[in-house]
Amino acid sequence: xxKFALLVRATALSESGKLPPDASTLLTKMTAYNALLLxxxxxxxxxxxxxxxxxxxxxxxxxxxxxxxxxxxxDTLVSGYxxxxxxxxxxxxxxxxxxxFGTDDGVVEVxxxxxPEDFGEHMTEELKAKDEELRVRLEKQQE
Numbered sequence: 001x002x003k004f005a006l007l008v009r010a011t012a013l014s015e016s017g018k019l020p021p022d023a024s025t026l027l028t029k030m031t032a033y034n035a036l037l038l039x040x041x042x043x044x045x046x047x048x049x050x051x052x053x054x055x056x057x058x059x060x061x062x063x064x065x066x067x068x069x070x071x072x073x074x075d076t077l078v079s080g081y082x083x084x085x086x087x088x089x090x091x092x093x094x095x096x097x098x099x100x101f102g103t104d105d106g107v108v109e110v111x112x113x114x115x116p117e118d119f120g121e122h123m124t125e126e127l128k129a130k131d132e133e134l135r136v137r138l139e140k141q142q143e
Contacts, residue, residue: 001085003044003113004092010052010077011105017051029100037084042095046082083113 013020020026037043049055052070059066086092089112096108116123116131123131 001087002115003083003085004089005109005111005113006046006082006084006092006096006099007078007109007111008048008080008099009107009109010074010079012074014079015051015053015071015074015077017053026100033098033100036098037082037095042084042086044083044085046080048080049078052077 034043034046037046052072054070056067056069057072059068084092084095086095089110092110092112096110099106099108101108116128
């Protein structure tokens with residue numbers, strides 16, 4: 001089944017590192033949403049991210065790579081994500097529409113995750129086998 005990333009855009013509040021006034025209510029609703037995703041068999045992973053002031057970016061435009069510590073411009077940031085599996089983009093969008101953000105300027109970007117089939121002839125049989133081996137190792141590591 002195809003995988004999708006639900007990417008939560010950062011807001012001024014999420015970048016401030018402060019919780020919203022209704023944090024308890026929001027966390028209760030978010031926990032219920034996560035349980036629904038899990039019980040429906042679509043949830044693969046999900047987490048919130050700290051403010052960009054606590055992170056860094058690694059730029060590969062030079063050798064060696066350069067590092068810039070945050071904070072970063074708000075319009076380029078993600079404050080959380082879910083990885084889900086859904087039959088298609090429309091179903092993934094329906095799951096995103098159920099995120100309990102209310103009307104506080106929340107934005108969630110829904111993006112398909114690439115798979116070996118997306119690389120055409122560049123994904124050789126040898127690379128496919130190695131990719132599958134890594135996937136199996138990861139599953140075992142997470143047990």
